[in-house]
Amino acid sequence: MIRFIHLADVHLGAVPDRGCPWSHEREEEIWETFRRVIASVRRDPVDLLFIAGDLFHRQPLLKELKEVNYLFSTIPETRVFLMAGNHDYMKRNSFYRGFAWEPNVTFFDSEKMSCAYIEELQTFVYGMSYEHQEIKEPLYDSWQPEQEQGFHVLLAHGGDEKHIPMDAKKILSSGFTYLALGHIHKPQAMVRGKALYPGALEPIDRNDTGDHGYIEGSYDNGRMRLKFVPFASRxxxxxxxxxxxxxxxxxxxxxxxxxxxxxxxxxxxxxxxxxxxxxxxxxxxxxxxxxxxxxxxxxxxxxAYDLEELYRKYTGTLIGDYIGYFMGRELTVVEEKALYHGLQALLETSILN
CATH class of the missing domain: 3.30.160 (Double Stranded RNA Binding Domain)
Incomplete structure (x- = not known):
């Protein structure tokens, strides 16, 4: 049996809710949650760790790559597969280029498809890295796995029109055993039991509501078991x-x-x-x-205004005309707000005068 963890969109270096009292706590929590994942793998080793892009929120500093590489060195029994996404894409002078990773780490260092084979696990892992912030071509739709028996995993980041669009039907028929996806911050399945987004490891902004964590999976003789593990600190x-x-x-x-x-x-x-x-x-x-x-x-x-009563009371005045303009119509949210805010202002002016 092959055991693995699939995470994505860690966004190390992000400062969520910048300017709020808790923003710097959140910056450190993102790092700490990633460390906690590695510590859990150290306690209970898995065979494979997939990181499907945007490990960093922006271009990684050299000292940050060294910090991450040290963490990977503490789980030598686990093979780590890593790619750059659209946030931490490989610029020409990126510290990703030429970085010396630990022996248990495979970093996909090009925008061209490559495949890593682990003979003892009969596992093929396919991937690439972003070298541009946007890639509008559906690159993954044409990829096919090797015609050999084994566990075939595609590490893929994207899924919208500016970041490698994906066709779910083509992915379903592609022949890959599992697609370890990244880029979408909310946990969801593109294809149930086959192509999953774990979501961001920690929520990055106020729209990242709900649980956040990673996918824990196993593969045994053609059978796949997958479960979402909530892991975020808040x-x-x-x-x-x-x-x-x-x-x-x-x-x-x-x-x-x-x-x-x-x-x-x-x-x-x-x-x-x-x-x-x-x-x-x-x-x-x-x-x-x-x-x-x-x-x-x-x-x-x-x-809690009684609009009909107010209309009768103020008929023939500016207030009555204002209410009458809105009455008997289906109001949009904006119009309803305008009605109540405007009415409150007119009534307060009327009282003062």
Whole structure:
């Protein structure tokens, strides 16, 4: 039986949420999670480790390559296969070029297809590296494995129009046993049981919601077993709170603190507010952001106005005309926001005058 780990999009060197109080912690956590993966392989060795591009968030420094290479040296029983993706692509003066890797590491150092063969495992690993930030040709669609028995793995990074587009039907019929994919940050299958994206090892930005980790797999006499292993130190989550007409700033803050306590103080939240709040309630978003790792506050709540009553009350005035313009129509999200924001401003002006 052949055991392997497939990860991608580690993005060492990234500084997520730059400018937020926790951003430098996140930079170090990305490195630490990668170290934890290597430590877990050291404790329980696997035969193969696939890293399907974007190990680094940008051009790697020489000292960073040496650090990664040292980590690989601590798992000598595991064969490591590595490629450069679109973020850490091999520029002309890239430190990737000519770097002396440990004996257990195979780095695909060209934008042309090559194949590495491990005789004792009857395993063929195919791959290439990006030498340009964008590659719009569907290079992988025409690749075919060797016509020999064994475990045939394609290490591939891309899947959108600017980064090696892929045709799922062609990939399904290609003849590769497994496609270790990278580039898409959310775990997903291009072809179930055959072509998988593990997603980013750690979430890199606020859109990388949900679990993050790597694929753990085994291959034995034609049978493949694959499972996703959550491994990130924290996650981005959408946190939805519903307001009503009794809600106040203080009650909202208490509700938010309770939800963060339940979900975990290390996680990073996009706070979404919905419901109908009292018209006089003024939301203080900066106070909410101080209660945890709140990367964004989206206020989708609405003032609890009775539009028909207000229209009758203010008929013949600017306020009545403004309400009348919107009434009886299917409003877009933008128009609905304009209605309530504008109405609130007009009513406050009317009270002051």
């Amino acid at each position: 996650s981005y989550q959408n946190l939805l709170l519903t307001l009503d007409e009794t809600s106040t700033q203080y009650s909202l803050e208490e509700m938010l603190k309770g939800e963060i306590l339940k979900r975990g103080g290390k996680n990073i939240y996009r706070l979404i507010l919905r419901g109908r709040r009292a018209p006089e309630f003024i939301l203080l978003t900066e106070r909410l952001k101080k209660l945890g790792n709140i990367v964004e506050v989206l206020d989708e709540s609405r003032p």
